Amino acid sequence: MLGSQIQTSPKEAPCPTTDKTKVKSRYFMVWRWHFYAGLYVIPFMIMLSLTGLVMLFDDEIETIRYHDELIVVPESVALPVSLQLDKVQKAYPLGKVTQYIPSKDPSLANKFDVRLADGRSVLVTTNQYTGEVIGEIDRTDSWYQLANDIHGTLLMGQWGDYLIEIAASLSILLIITGVYLWWPRDNASKAGFFKIRLSNMRLLMRDLHANFAALFSFVLLFFLLSGLAWTSVWGAKLVQAWNTFPVYYTWGDKPESNLTHADLNHGSDKELPWNLEQAALPESSGHIHGATTHAGETNFTISEHAINIDSVIEQAKKLGFTQYKVFLPQSEKGVFTLAANSMGGDVTDPRLDKTTHIDQYTGDILVDVSWDDYSVLAKLMAAGVSLHQGDMSIINKVLNVLFCLVFLLISVSGLVMWWIRRPSGKTRMGIPKHFESDGLWKAGIAGLIFIAVCFPLACLALVLFGLIDWIVFKPKKSALS
Template structure:
């Protein structure tokens, strides 16, 4: 009888053993399911992450690159007192008699030239540098031919317009799913995952080393990457402009009041793809100058090539300095109802502290302030966006810039090690892509499914892409034996 008891394990112990086995199988199935999602998202995302990192590095060091390329026409020798900005403007008008002068950019250094934006027509725009002490036009910087402009265009549209913007938005949205699945794979769940957590095992082979580098870098920088993705997504054409930015655009009725609004919005004042006006103002209409300040002005054009009827650039700059502007841009009126706009904001790199953001519109005839928007007027999301973009662009300090540069390099390493891991473990001569295996008994993972659904709802283009991939898998891949084997 005692022998019989020894041979028959207790029911509770047997059930516990079976339960532990089922739990381990479920955990393993979920791990491989998360890995499959991570793999498929990475297929699409990795090329974009590498592109965004490299172009981001170029944009990050735009000032240094520009200084190297154009030092001869940027640097000046201080010689006494600077001429009035209007005198410098006259020199530019003489040099470019048939062009539109749209902007004055004040230098914040005594040994740097001031700049005027000159529109030559046909979409061509140049920055003309002027010696503030002599009024001499030194040279010009082709805005369409700068490294920054090229990097920015690739970074934002892949040089193919709105379709490039959509592709980048999809990649950035799917990168959030990549991030969530990556964190799940990274966090220790068993002895195997604990072995490489926050460690680099250099003696375990190439694949293990690449895995540790990929997982630990990605996990440690996951929050930073999320902040970069969200601040970057806020510029995109669907999630950014239609959803987030649309709800956080500055309410014109709040400050504009009965001031007439023009057909222009703030985004129209930007030059090319450069973001010179605050994000939450881009979709807001620009106010108009009131022509009744002098009836003799009404029939005159006050385009930038003939500003004699306006109150004048010198007066506007003096007012701006009285308001506390130091480094700023002045957008010149381009019609008889146009306004002078003085802007200094962190997104454009005018100031380093987003709390110093300010955009002020002046009536071109009286100099009256029509609209004055500061940090205090921003919505909560607009404040987060302004602060986030300053961090994103490395504008806060030299340390911020260096950390961003290291992050760009780290993101390239994370992407390349992901590719390297796949390359090492890929099946050779088997007609397979090397997708992580699927478990038949994996069932529905509620947390994972919730993550996919949440990503799809919050980021519509990512959702459409995921649905399209499921449809392609069901209608084409699974019904074609060769494709089914390739993606198995």
């Protein structure tokens, strides 16, 4: 009897009511964090999905917009690129040609990037069969450029990049908390598990939001991580810096420039590989050629003793380049750069990535970097970027369109669901309620710490949300308690 009494003692016997209260308290605690994160993330998720759709159809949009500047009638023989370059330089005497982009199709024009005196960059198109300068495309007027700038910085520069990085980091918290909330625990949660109920609008929005978010959670995580690698803090400071040249791969005894590969990019376009951006460019070791003015200043030009662009293109063919860009030297120590990279849209298979620097005077290959030289993480990034941009194949592109539409559905259904379930009082937010039994949940705290450590900018948002939850929305204890 004593043993029986001890076993059934109220202090030691399990209390179903208490256990259910703890589970419910934990559920609402996770729901609150999901709510706070979603409140911040959803506007960004809608923006990223819409701009992503525009960027996926960049080639189609630009071909329609600039049909007259891009379309040519194919002929059997094309003129040497050096002659086309000469015509472009004569047409823009005050501009500086920085890049040559050969056409991807015989019916498309060649392009030369020209940096104008006012600092703008324009793509000048030429008919490779006649040498005619057809027209120009203002790179800043591109739909892709606008969508890309909004996608990456909200047109706010560095601060916009920080805000988007916070949103992407908090999206990972959304995924974790969302899967916890979606996973069936009782009859109520099982009722909508992988089901779409049409009985009322709130249940419909809940089922669309929860089931599609859970089903595509790994896809969303992939897009978030591959996108975060471009950000200023998590990407450039924590990840990219560990996986860039020449950390484990050096140029040997070749002189290095003060410029990096990122300096070759035009605007926000990423034309060089992610793992090369922070690495210094090599320099040409030949003699300086130029004309000295009466003021003692040197006006640099590629002299007759330097190799010309035709020689570089011939080398490109011998080296196995098919589609590529040629970056022209911009100083007496500059180099010709051949770049065929999946990040820049030159090739669709990242395993064909290749970046080669050529001495502008001797034609010697100074540096040659290919897929085999990439670190494991750099290879993952290169492959991830191609998938992220929908470059791998038409199937990849169609799937990315589907994913963008799904992310829009998840975001909009979440907003509608909140709007329907919010309290009738227009000034109330409808934040999931607190329980008096709320306390420290070790697993939850560990998850928040993990996200804060791995994604530093998310830490600021988590602290802010925590303060708001504790100070503003914590329920007041009654005087009788």
